[in-house]
Amino acid sequence: MNILIIEDEELTARKLRRLVQEVEPTAQVVGITGSVEESVEWLRTQPGPDLILMDIELADGQSFDIFNRIRVTSPVIFTTAYDEFAIKAFKVNSIDYLLKPVKEEDLRSALSKLQAMRQALGGPATGGPAPNLEASLAGLLRQLQAVVPAAAPPSPETPFPPAPYRDRFLIRQGQRLFSVGIDEVAYFFSRNKMSFLKTRDEHDWMVDYTMDELAAMLDPRRFFRLNRQIIAELRSVDKVHLYFNGKLKISLRPAAEEEVIVSREKSAEFRQWLGE
Incomplete structure (x- = not known):
């Protein structure tokens, strides 16, 4: 094949x-x-x-x-x-x-x-x-x-167990290993085909996961994938601006190095995530 x-x-x-x-x-x-x-x-x-x-x-x-x-x-x-x-x-x-x-x-x-x-x-x-x-x-x-028959919906009496979302990430810095708790993370971002987390005190640490893998590990109530390069935590969203053609422009805290745009296709979902 x-x-x-x-x-x-x-x-x-x-x-x-x-x-x-x-x-x-x-x-x-x-x-x-x-x-x-x-x-x-x-x-x-x-x-x-x-x-x-x-x-x-x-x-x-x-x-x-x-x-x-x-x-x-x-x-x-x-x-x-x-x-x-x-x-x-x-x-x-x-x-x-x-x-x-x-x-x-x-x-x-x-x-x-x-x-x-x-x-x-x-x-x-x-x-x-x-x-x-x-x-x-x-x-x-x-x-x-x-x-592949369609799966039956779960019974109200037997709800799904909570998903095992990540609460910390192990960081390697030379010969040093240390842990960064999820509450310290402002957002994850991709640069030069590598993934990083940005902490609230503005440190960048490389993580050994793709952005797709990170998206599956994070609690969707707290984190939203704004685009292919950024997964932001709710408290890091500082300002949301209307952009052309139905898109949204996002200001993050700490500030991102590049312009952060949410596509028209994802803007409605993002606004719902914010609480609309």
Whole structure:
């Protein structure tokens, strides 16, 4: 099975490639692209892969733009830190939607689902897309519903246990190790493909996690991912300004080095998070 990975965070792409090799040793990652532009060019010039693992938020836009610019016939498994795109994902060639950080059991289940669908549609179980995959996309989605029935909503009498959100981070500074409590953190930010936390007393410390991984570790009542570069704690939001085209401009405390913009698509969610 030839797999293309579309992911703009280098560390996440490397981890995903390693995970693919662990889950499916016979699979071959034939390419890694990090933007809409690069992905479109790769798909135009290379044979169609058997499967695409595709992040949604890329450096130059959402990966849905790829489908508007080029005909994609390969099945797609979306990998993303956001769950609000699930319905939109299944309107294209998606067979599954995995939230980051991607777990081994989730990827294994998604690949097994792909094989089951190919068999149900009369295609090969492994290696090479089913010959009638594109023409049978509607049937493929029906098979998806059959293979993975919708989960029943939780009973009011049996609520979910509280999520184990992080309350501290271990920092390495040379030969020194020390802990920074979550109450000391003003925000997390990305710079030069590395992740840092900014403390309220204006110290920057590198953390060994991607922004996607951090977003999954933090209490969403306290932290909000403003954009791909910033995850802010509620008390660090100093001022919110209306910006053009429905966007918001955020002033943080301590001040961020670069302008902080919340996209039009996320502005309503952000305002609700603030208490609107």
